[in-house]
Structure formats: C-alpha cells, structure tokens
Amino acid sequence: SLGGLETRGSGRTLINSPPGEKLSRKIVVFTGPNTASAAEAFVSALKFHGTAIQIGQSTYGKCSTQTRIALSDGSVLQLTNGRVLGPEGVSCSPEGLEPDISVAGSRLYDTAYLVRKALTLLSTQDALPETRQEYTLQQVADEGRLTVRALRAWDRLPSGHVNLVLDLVEHDMDLLGANQDQVQAWADTARDSDDPNLARHARELESLAEYMKSSSWK
Structure with missing residues (x-):
C-alpha cells in the first residue's frame, strides 16, 4: 500500500x-x-x-x-x-x-x-556509480516529455506558478503532470468558465503555456 x-x-x-x-x-x-x-x-x-x-x-x-x-x-x-x-x-x-x-x-x-x-x-x-550521464531538460523536451513536473524538478518553473499547482488541485487538475498542450487546453477552459475561482487562473495558465512553448531549456 x-x-x-x-x-x-x-x-x-x-x-x-x-x-x-x-x-x-x-x-x-x-x-x-x-x-x-x-x-x-x-x-x-x-x-x-x-x-x-x-x-x-x-x-x-x-x-x-x-x-x-x-x-x-x-x-x-x-x-x-x-x-x-x-x-x-x-x-x-x-x-x-x-x-x-x-x-x-x-x-x-x-x-x-x-x-x-x-x-x-x-x-x-549503496555505492554510487563512478560516472552518471547528465540528463538535461532539453533532452526531455526533445523527447516530447516536457511537463510542469519536469520544469519543477529542474528548477525552471517560475516562482509565480508554484502556487498555481496547488490552487488547481481543487478543480481536479493535475498541473504537475500536464504538458504544454494540456496547460493551453486548461487555459481555454478557465477563460470560458463560469466559475470565478477557475476563471481567475486563465491568464496564469496562458502565460505558463507560452513559457513552455517558447523557452529554450539548454
């Protein structure tokens, strides 16, 4: 368990x-x-x-x-x-x-x-290996596996979006597991939502989606 x-x-x-x-x-x-x-x-x-x-x-x-x-x-x-x-x-x-x-x-x-x-x-x-290959965030992005969780793990998630992860839990949105397409889809949902608690996050989600789309991770 x-x-x-x-x-x-x-x-x-x-x-x-x-x-x-x-x-x-x-x-x-x-x-x-x-x-x-x-x-x-x-x-x-x-x-x-x-x-x-x-x-x-x-x-x-x-x-x-x-x-x-x-x-x-x-x-x-x-x-x-x-x-x-x-x-x-x-x-x-x-x-x-x-x-x-x-x-x-x-x-x-x-x-x-x-x-x-x-x-x-x-x-x-447990003895550590003598050499370890460094896995970069750019490699994750190139493989199509860039998520908010990956940004957080590599310390590349803007600080203003950390609380957004917690705020969206109440809406059953697992932001950490979302890729850029999912973040954009939720931004569209929030923008058109009648729920003011969700709608207020539309701009933050738009900003995060754009950040994930346009940034370089090297």
Whole structure:
C-alpha cells in the first residue's frame, strides 16, 4: 500500500503500487515544516517501504484534505472533507514525520550542505556509480516529455506558478503532470468558465503555456 484517503462519502480508499520492478536503491528526501499533505504521504510511503532516508526537520502534520465552495458574494467556504492515510492504513500523525537525520534551522535551506550530507549517507548504504550521464531538460523536451513536473524538478518553473499547482488541485487538475498542450487546453477552459475561482487562473495558465512553448531549456 502507498496510502490513501478516508472520506465520509466514499469511505476508505487505499492505493497500491502497480506491479513491476521497483526502485531497489535508497534515496534521500529533504523535509521541513512546510512539507505537508500529499508531500507527507509521499515521504511516508517511501519510508514505510524502506526506500528513503528523511533529512531535515519534522513535516507539517497535515492529515486532512479540503474542498472549496464558491459563495454568491464572492467569498469561498473551505471545508475539511477527508483524512489522509499512510501506507499502514491509519491517519498520519498531526505532529508530522520525524526525520531520520535532523538538521538545524540555519542549515535547512543550505542546499549544498544537504546534498553533501545526502551523498555521504547514500555512499555508506549503496555505492554510487563512478560516472552518471547528465540528463538535461532539453533532452526531455526533445523527447516530447516536457511537463510542469519536469520544469519543477529542474528548477525552471517560475516562482509565480508554484502556487498555481496547488490552487488547481481543487478543480481536479493535475498541473504537475500536464504538458504544454494540456496547460493551453486548461487555459481555454478557465477563460470560458463560469466559475470565478477557475476563471481567475486563465491568464496564469496562458502565460505558463507560452513559457513552455517558447523557452529554450539548454
């Protein structure tokens, strides 16, 4: 099991990983007090199955999901509609996930330090290959696999669009998994939508689609 959700309407739903070969090497995940919700579920699943070492600080401890309802006066009502479940089928801890290796606050955002720490840990558990081919974002684009998630992984997603990923979750839009065509299609949908909470994102989606279409990733 990878985890799941428990809601009043749908009951408990657990998600299992698909069949096939799984990652056999350990990885390191960096966490802090802003690591929350789906990110916590991801880290929890990796640790439960012995795949990840957690470095940083305790996560937020957000064990619930919310939905937003637009009201006639333009305000928004946010309701808790379910609980996030860990791989063992129980709700996550409101105290958050405790790291295997704690990092002081002054070091939490020192990326170079965290990477050095991670490589040291990994080298003691699973020898790293002597050489690794660097896979560039341009190669991903050339292969037709450029998504918002890829931009985020290569740190090329404009900071103004990071919150857009979270805002669109309530509209069942997985922006991270979207390519340029999908982003443009959602921009068109938002522009013509009667839902003001979706329509207000039309310009941001247009801007992101244009960025993905016209930029060079070298």
